[in-house]
Amino acid sequence: MGLHDHEPCWPPPAPECCDAWDQASPELQARVGKVAALILHRLSGMQYGVCEVTVRPCGMDCNPGGGGPAFGPPFTPMINTAGGWINCWSGGCGCESACSCCHVCKTTLVGPVQEIVEVRVDGQVVPPSAYRVDNHRELVRVDGLCWPTCPDLSAPIDLPGGGAFGVTYTRGLPVDEAAGWAYATYACELIKACTNTSGCRLPKRIQSITREGVTMSFIDPLDYLDQGRTGLPEVDQWLMAVNPYGLRQRARVLSPDYSTPRRTTWP
Incomplete structure (x- = not known):
């Protein structure tokens, strides 16, 4: 389960001072x-919910035909240390980036x-002391070895000598106090x-109602729904804080001209 899956990994809600909730059956509460x-997961841009997933990374240069990367970013022309022009992709030319002249063995996971x-x-289980996580998504090996570039994707992950490479981790943003409320x-x-x-x-679909000479008008709830809101002030204040522009998923910035600084985010 993850950021783009159908069911979010949210804990059960804990309403306070809600008699209707307390009187409902556990089955109805769960539903x-x-x-x-x-x-709320969709309206907040699918950012929240910490899910445990198991993935099988595959190196960018893992191509049975020998024609270069099987997938990943496009080639970038650059001059190597010998003065020659080469086609390079991130992590494939001996240098981590334009701001680092040492190679870092890493594999990129879907984060955060x-x-x-x-x-x-x-x-075999790799000890946690042998790796770290940078930038909430890059699994970096720090014990002098490197991750497999062409693991066997058909072998069971726990099969000794099977040639598999698997990572089990949790990803997503925790449901904090504001989100929980x-x-x-x-x-x-x-x-x-x-x-x-x-x-x-x-909100109900009633536009106006007249009773005993008093007329009351209501805002059409579709006005809220069109803006990705619920019509409940407490809920919509949170949605405005975490997703003010109504994005459908977490925003990302990609640029071939900018290398983001690296920082260790786990452990």
Whole structure:
């Protein structure tokens, strides 16, 4: 499970002072919690939720045909230390980047990486002292060895001598206090609507109502939905803080002319 999967890895909501939630069955609580998490996960740009995943990295130059990288960024022309023009890709020419003249053995994971659970090479567990994580996504080997560039993708990860390379880690942003509060508030209102409990604050489609000579007008909830909001002030304040432009996923900046500084983010 991860940032772009269908179900987010959110913990169960914990509404406070919500009688409708306390009176509902555990099955209904679980269902409403999943619905609330899925909606807020999408509206917040699919940033939150820490999921454990297992991946099998493959080196950029792992191409059975011998024609260069099987995938990855395009070639970049550059002059090597001997003064010759070469076609290079990140990590494939002996230098880490334009600002580093030493090669760093790394493999890039889909981040943000929160914690490395286990790394296996050739069926054996690699000790945590042998690697670190830079920039929340780059798994760097620090014991003088290097990660396999062409591992056997068909071999079981835990098969001794099988030639596999696997990484199990957690990724995503934790559901912090602000996210948890918005999540619990939204779940409470959803369960009120489901159980037809009075006091539900979810917007209705009523535009106006007249009673005893008093007319009240309401904002069309579609005005909120078009902007990626729910109509609940507490929830929408959080969405505005974490995703003010209504992005569908976490933003990234890619530039062939800029090398980001490296910093260790785990352990």
